[in-house]
Amino acid sequence: MTDHHYVFDGTKEQAELDRLRLLESSFDPKARQRLENVGVSDGWHCLEVGAGAGSIMNWISEKVGSTGTVVAVDTDTRFLLSSVSSNTVIVKGDIRTVDLGRSRFDLVHGRYILLHIPEFASVLEKMLLLFKPGGWLVFEEPDFSAARCLVGSEDALLAFDRVTSAVETITKP
Numbered sequence: 001m002t003d004h005h006y007v008f009d010g011t012k013e014q015a016e017l018d019r020l021r022l023l024e025s026s027f028d029p030k031a032r033q034r035l036e037n038v039g040v041s042d043g044w045h046c047l048e049v050g051a052g053a054g055s056i057m058n059w060i061s062e063k064v065g066s067t068g069t070v071v072a073v074d075t076d077t078r079f080l081l082s083s084v085s086s087n088t089v090i091v092k093g094d095i096r097t098v099d100l101g102r103s104r105f106d107l108v109h110g111r112y113i114l115l116h117i118p119e120f121a122s123v124l125e126k127m128l129l130l131f132k133p134g135g136w137l138v139f140e141e142p143d144f145s146a147a148r149c150l151v152g153s154e155d156a157l158l159a160f161d162r163v164t165s166a167v168e169t170i171t172k173p
């Protein structure tokens, strides 16, 4: 396993929180719809991988209620600890190495997390051991290879291409 540093490690606290909140405001509505579609509800036991600033962790926690549970794993838990419900456990750890047992979860969900892990295939294999028979694995990951900026100044187009190719190098082992 290669040594892994999350690309945004060391980002100033407010800047990182702003970035995570932007992700949430852009992607939460569709994420919630997807999770509604798989049926997340009372009594489910769920794992949220790379929980970030916690909006989906909190939403799942409400959906599963007092008879369900949420385990939220992140290497950086500073934005998660302020609003933890009684059915939620925050685990500070690296998803590649943290021990989460086997066959426990009705749902394993992650968003914009595998993108940051060069060994994403082995993480996915590990995730396959974590959910119960009939459980759901839901990962929402971007495909930057398809990203194109169609309008804007020449400088903006170049900047967009530079950012896109930088992002694409993140997952190269």
Ligand SMILES: C[S@@+](CC[C@H](N)C(=O)[O-])C[C@H]1O[C@@H](n2cnc3c(N)ncnc32)[C@H](O)[C@@H]1O
Binding pocket: 004, 006, 020, 023, 024, 049, 050, 051, 052, 053, 054, 073, 074, 075, 076, 093, 094, 095, 096, 110, 111, 112, 113, 116, 117
């Ligand atoms: C781009 S953010 C996405 C946050 C959240 N899933 C969302 O979409 O709003 C990636 C998150 O994964 C966490 N992370 C990065 N590498 C990780 C790893 N190896 N194990 C666990 N968490 C990790 C980061 O700390 C960060 O909170």
